[in-house]
Amino acid sequence: MSDYKTFTMELAGQTLKVDIGRVGKQANGCAFMQYGDTTVLCTATSSDKPREGIDYFPLGVEYEEKLYAVGKVPGGFNKREGKASENAVLTCRVIDRPMRPLFPKDYRNDVTLNNLVLSVDPLCRPELVAMIGSAIAACISDIPFDGPCATTQIGLVAGEFVINPSQEQWKNGDLNLTVASTSDKIAMIEANANEVPEAKMLEAIYLGHETNQTVIAFINEIVAACGKPKHEYESFSIPESIFAEIEKVVTPLEMEEAVFTDEKQIREINIKNIMNRLTEAFADNEDYLKVLDEAVYQYQKKTVRKMILKDKKRPDGRAMDQIRKLSAEIDLIPRVHGVGMFTRGQTQICTITTLAPMSDMQRIDGLDENEINKRYMHHYNFPSYSVGETRPSRGPGRREIGHGALAEKALIPVLPSLEDFPYAIRTVSETFESNGSTSQAAVCASSLSLMAAGVPIKKAVAGISCGLVTGESDDDYILLTDIQGLEDFFGDMDFKVAGTHDGITAIQMDLKIHGLTRAIVEAALANTKEARTFILNDIMTPCIANPRPEVGEYAPKIIAISIDPEKIGEVVGQRGKTINEIINRTGVKIDITDDGTVSICGTDAEMMDKAVGMVKMITTEFAEGQIFTGSVVSIKDFGCFVEFAPGKEGMVHISRIAKRRIDKVEDVLNLGDIVTVICLGKDKMGRMSFSIKDAPEA
Numbered sequence: 001m002s003d004y005k006t007f008t009m010e011l012a013g014q015t016l017k018v019d020i021g022r023v024g025k026q027a028n029g030c031a032f033m034q035y036g037d038t039t040v041l042c043t044a045t046s047s048d049k050p051r052e053g054i055d056y057f058p059l060g061v062e063y064e065e066k067l068y069a070v071g072k073v074p075g076g077f078n079k080r081e082g083k084a085s086e087n088a089v090l091t092c093r094v095i096d097r098p099m100r101p102l103f104p105k106d107y108r109n110d111v112t113l114n115n116l117v118l119s120v121d122p123l124c125r126p127e128l129v130a131m132i133g134s135a136i137a138a139c140i141s142d143i144p145f146d147g148p149c150a151t152t153q154i155g156l157v158a159g160e161f162v163i164n165p166s167q168e169q170w171k172n173g174d175l176n177l178t179v180a181s182t183s184d185k186i187a188m189i190e191a192n193a194n195e196v197p198e199a200k201m202l203e204a205i206y207l208g209h210e211t212n213q214t215v216i217a218f219i220n221e222i223v224a225a226c227g228k229p230k231h232e233y234e235s236f237s238i239p240e241s242i243f244a245e246i247e248k249v250v251t252p253l254e255m256e257e258a259v260f261t262d263e264k265q266i267r268e269i270n271i272k273n274i275m276n277r278l279t280e281a282f283a284d285n286e287d288y289l290k291v292l293d294e295a296v297y298q299y300q301k302k303t304v305r306k307m308i309l310k311d312k313k314r315p316d317g318r319a320m321d322q323i324r325k326l327s328a329e330i331d332l333i334p335r336v337h338g339v340g341m342f343t344r345g346q347t348q349i350c351t352i353t354t355l356a357p358m359s360d361m362q363r364i365d366g367l368d369e370n371e372i373n374k375r376y377m378h379h380y381n382f383p384s385y386s387v388g389e390t391r392p393s394r395g396p397g398r399r400e401i402g403h404g405a406l407a408e409k410a411l412i413p414v415l416p417s418l419e420d421f422p423y424a425i426r427t428v429s430e431t432f433e434s435n436g437s438t439s440q441a442a443v444c445a446s447s448l449s450l451m452a453a454g455v456p457i458k459k460a461v462a463g464i465s466c467g468l469v470t471g472e473s474d475d476d477y478i479l480l481t482d483i484q485g486l487e488d489f490f491g492d493m494d495f496k497v498a499g500t501h502d503g504i505t506a507i508q509m510d511l512k513i514h515g516l517t518r519a520i521v522e523a524a525l526a527n528t529k530e531a532r533t534f535i536l537n538d539i540m541t542p543c544i545a546n547p548r549p550e551v552g553e554y555a556p557k558i559i560a561i562s563i564d565p566e567k568i569g570e571v572v573g574q575r576g577k578t579i580n581e582i583i584n585r586t587g588v589k590i591d592i593t594d595d596g597t598v599s600i601c602g603t604d605a606e607m608m609d610k611a612v613g614m615v616k617m618i619t620t621e622f623a624e625g626q627i628f629t630g631s632v633v634s635i636k637d638f639g640c641f642v643e644f645a646p647g648k649e650g651m652v653h654i655s656r657i658a659k660r661r662i663d664k665v666e667d668v669l670n671l672g673d674i675v676t677v678i679c680l681g682k683d684k685m686g687r688m689s690f691s692i693k694d695a696p697e698a
Contacts, residue, residue, distance in 0.1 A: 005226060009218045011035070012163040012211070014124055016218070018136060020226045029141025029228070033133040037121035039069075042133025043114045044141045050108035050234055055294045059100055060112045061092040063130055065367050069120045075365055085366055089401045091115075091127045094151075095134050098180035098188035101512055102138075102146045106237040111143060120367050123166045128153050131180070136219055142228040146514070149187055150215035151180040152208040156196065161204055163211055167368065177201075177507075179208030183216055185515020189495075192409030195459075195503030198525045205521065238295050242288060246295060249281045250274050255303045262316030262324075264346055264435050264485065265388065271300065301490040308469045308478050308487075315486050316345075323464070323482040323531055328444070328543035330452040337555040338453020340544075342445035345484060346435035351445035353427050353453040355555045357601035358591040360424045376415055377426045380404035380442055386431040402508075403439040404429070407463075410443045410498035410506035411450070414457040421456055422560045422599045436484035437465035439508070443498045444540060451544045454551035460540050461505055463498030464531040466524045467491045474517050481527050497528035501536060556589075558601045559608055565596040567619040570647070578618065578647035585646070586611040617645035622688060626679040627695060631672060635665045642677055642690055650688030652677060659693045 004021035017034040024030030027043040051058055065088050066081060067074050074081055084092075095113060103111065115130035131151035139147040155165030156175035170176055175196055180188035186209055193201065258270035275296060282288040288295075307313045314320065324345030333339045338353035362374040380403040384391045396404070407429060415425070427449055429442035440463030447461045467483030470476065470492050480487055488494050494510040504525075509516075516524075551557065563571065571592065572579045579590055588602035588611045598615055602608045617628070630644035639653040652675075658668050669675070676697075677690035 007218070007222050007225075009214070011215065014164070016132070018133075018222060020140060020222065027137070027141075028143050029137040029139070031133045031136040031140070031222075033129045033136075035121075035129045035132075036124035037119060038124040038126050038129050039118040040126055040129040040133055041114075041116040041118060042130060042137045043112075044134070044137035044143055045112050045114070046141075046143045047110040050236065051110055054108060055236075055297075057100070057103055057105065057107050058110045059096065059103065060110070061096045061099075061134070062112065062114045063088045063091040063095070063127070064114070064116045066117055067365075067367070069117045069126070070367050072365070085364070086401055086405065087127075087366055089398050090405055091130060093398060093402050094127070094178055094180075094188070094190055095131050097190075097510055098149050098151070099134065099138065099145075099147075101187070101514055102149060102182075104144050104146075104233070104235075106235045107144060107233055108236050109143075109233060113138065117367060122168065124164070125153065125167060125170060126367060128164060128178075131178075132215060136222060139219055139223050140227045142231045144230045144233060147182075148216050148219040148223065149180055149182050150212040150219065151178060151188075152211040152215070153178050154204045154208045156193075156200075156204065161207055163207070175201075175204060177204050177208060179205055179212065181209045181212035181216070182515045183213070185517060186509075186521055187511060187515045189507050189509040189521075191504070191507040192412070193504050193506070194413045195500055195505060197503045198529055201504050201507070202522060202525060206518070238291050238298060242291065242295055243299065245282075245288070246278060246299060249278055250299075252303060255299055256307060259300055259304055259315050259486065260307070260313070260317070262318075262345070267315075267486070268388075271296065300486075304486060304490040305469050308480070308491075309471055309476070312478070314480065316484065320478060321481045321527060321530075323534065324484070326535065326539045328448055328539050330448055330544055335554050337552055338449045338451075338455070340445045340448025340450075340452055341432075342441050342448060343433075344437070344441055344482065346433055347438055347441050347484075348431075348433040349429050349438055349441040349445040350432055351427050351429045351442060351449040353425065353446075353449045353455065355453060355455070355551060356424045356426070357556065357558065357589045358418075358422060358424055358593075358599055359589060375418070375424055376408065376412055377424075378404050378408035378411065378429070378442075378446060379426070380407060380429045380431070380439070382431045382434065382438065386434040386438075403442065406439050406496065406506055406508050407442040407446055407498075410461055410463060411446055411457070413505045414447075414459050414461055414500065416456045416458070418597075419560075422558050422597070423455075423556075425450070425455060434485070436486075436488055437482065437494070437496065439463070440465050440496050440498060443506075444535065448540060448544060451547040453555065454548040456547045459500040459502070460536055461498055461500055462532045462535040462540060463496060463506070464528050464535065466493070466495040466497070466527050466531075468493035468495070468516075468520065468524070470513060475519075477520060479520070479523055479527055481531050493524075495524045495528065497525065497532065499529075499532055501533065554603075556601045556603055557605065557608060558599050559612055560597055560599045561612060561615065563596045563598055563615065563619045565594065568592055568594075568596060570618050571598070571615055573647045581646035582611055582614050586614075590615075614645050618648055622679050624679055624681045627676065628679070628690070629674060629676050631674055632669050633671070635669065635671060637665075640665050640669055642675060644677065644690075648688075650677065650679070650690040651683065652690045652692055656680075656691035656693055 019032040029044040138145045154177040155162040155173040174194040178190040341350040364372040443463035467480035498506040586607040591599040628644040630642040634641040678695040680689040683689045
């Protein structure tokens with residue numbers, strides 16, 4: 001194994017080591033990556049021939065989390081890793097987004113970027129290693145790829161930026177920022193933040209960009225030593241001669257008139273009519289008919305981009321910085337715990353909030369030292385009817401998972417603490433109608449829904465998307481506030497930013513070009529802040545200005561009390577006997593945390609108070625003179641035992657049962673009788689001693 005080459009660099013205080021030719025030699029490109037003790041095998045492979053019958057580049061990205069990497073065995077009966085986790089799906093998306101534009105647009109060979117996590121060092125996040133390794137594998141392979149690109153993560157801990165933070169810093173800092181770059185431009189931004197101002201965010205982005213340049217220089221060194229010549233491929237670009245013939249049938253003015261409308265359905269009818277005309281015109285030309293769908297798509301794209309960039313016209317007639325018609329609404333669905341609906345043009349999202357006890361938190365067993373309990377869950381659904389199509393639902397795909405995670409990140413910074421609001425929270429965003437930027441509508445709808453549910457969020461959060469159309473030079477571009485679907489499809493960027501009045505809570509930037517200049521990034525952040533401020537002030541605040549003071553009628557109520565952690569065992573009882581008895585008697589749910597916080601959840605206030613009383617009674621250090629009411633659970637010759645709380649009993653001596661002398665306990669008491677007792681302290685055997693005859697009469 002002496003024929004492989006090793007390359008190293010120092011990156012943010014850790015050694016990044018790359019072995020080329022050590023393993024995976026049959027892949028087109030393979031990088032055996034080690035950063036600290038985190039090890040990831042990154043490969044790039046392509047098919048020999050193009051896939052038939054497709055009009056897109058078939059890139060697949062995989063990120064495989066193996067629990068042996070952290071010394072764990074998978075749970076369940078199968079003891080084998082199952083489907084990709086949400087973290088794995090999101091990592092795949094972050095790898096895909098900056099790399100996809102660097103492959104040829106007319107390339108139709110299947111390409112797979114596979115990342116296998118072999119070991120995890122808590123100081124070096126495996127996701128980052130996979131991002132860098134995927135770029136290296138593609139760069140050294142013979143697959144056409146206009147790299148290199150590099151990725152850096154930036155954290156914000158105690159007010160200071162941290163380059164490539166550890167797992168702990170990433171989890172507990174005020175910023176999780178991932179920046180991908182080419183040699184001169186920003187290629188991708190992903191962030192969740194604790195209300196970081198735009199200026200601070202920009203500083204962090206360009207710190208990441210500067211760090212990326214050192215990694216790119218390192219990748220260039222590897223490519224120079226190990227890179228393969230790029231292979232030739234069959235181009236699937238449409239010849240200009242076909243466009244010339246199409247324009248003879250449908251003139252550029254006719255195409256412009258077809259797409260110039262704010263109604264998506266009308267535009268689709270117009271394009272369908274154009275397709276019918278062209279199909280009839282080229283009925284005898286099989287070569288033209290085979291590429292007609294893609295050719296018309298390209299014709300639309302050329303028309304829309306020319307309208308925006310040269311004519312300064314948007315397809316729906318809006319100004320470049322104008323937001324579509326907005327509306328906000330709450331309480332449209334009865335009985336649910338909270339609901340908010342946000343509409344922007346033909347994009348409409350309805351979010352339903354459900355509150356639950358902490359036992360309903362999501363438990364995640366992943367590449368972390370400990371099992372993660374996820375208190376806030378945001379799920380996003382995108383049914384086919386929302387875009388006027390019909391197809392069966394197959395569960396959430398990568399896009400739905402990504403959009404749900406983005407909205408979740410945007411809202412986490414404003415959620416109340418567990419101490420202030422001891423609930424598990426789930427929001428579900430249902431897409432009723434879609435024509436661009438549903439993820440940011442989901443942020444707005446979720447903020448409304450949480451406030452309507454009585455969740456005391458610290459501030460409202462809104463989101464908006466900014467688009468881009470570029471020309472031939474870096475300074476020839478147009479930014480578009482609030483892009484609709486057509487502008488997303490045919491434009492160059494979808495820059496989504498969510499936040500409060502005081503700062504950014506989430507960013508996701510998708511590009512179809514190689515990168516952005518600093519001027520574009522600055523302008524996009526400024527535009528989205530202005531739009532976000534308008535949405536918060538003029539649309540959301542008039543709908544609901546503050547969270548409701550209490551949860552709704554149908555939401556569970558939770559009372560949280562603190563007990564001595566040493567008393568937790570007494571509340572739980574042997575094999576859960578005591579806590580289950582409280583639950584059976586009152587119908588509540590009870591959660592107990594290691595610090596002694598007891599959360600009692602129910603809908604019947606009387607039963608909840610009863611359960612609280614039982615817990616307090618079990619955990620109280622009893623003193624002489626306290627009064628209790630309990631049930632006779634055992635009768636002996638010398639007296640009886642009274643259960644005054646689940647699992648808690650005290651003895652009443654026969655001489656303390658009645659004011660007169662009795663020979664047998666049964667002369668006065670029967671099993672199950674409810675009696676009032678007064679505490680006399682503890683007897684010689686350490687048992688609670690009670691008296692019935694000395695207790696005050698009811």
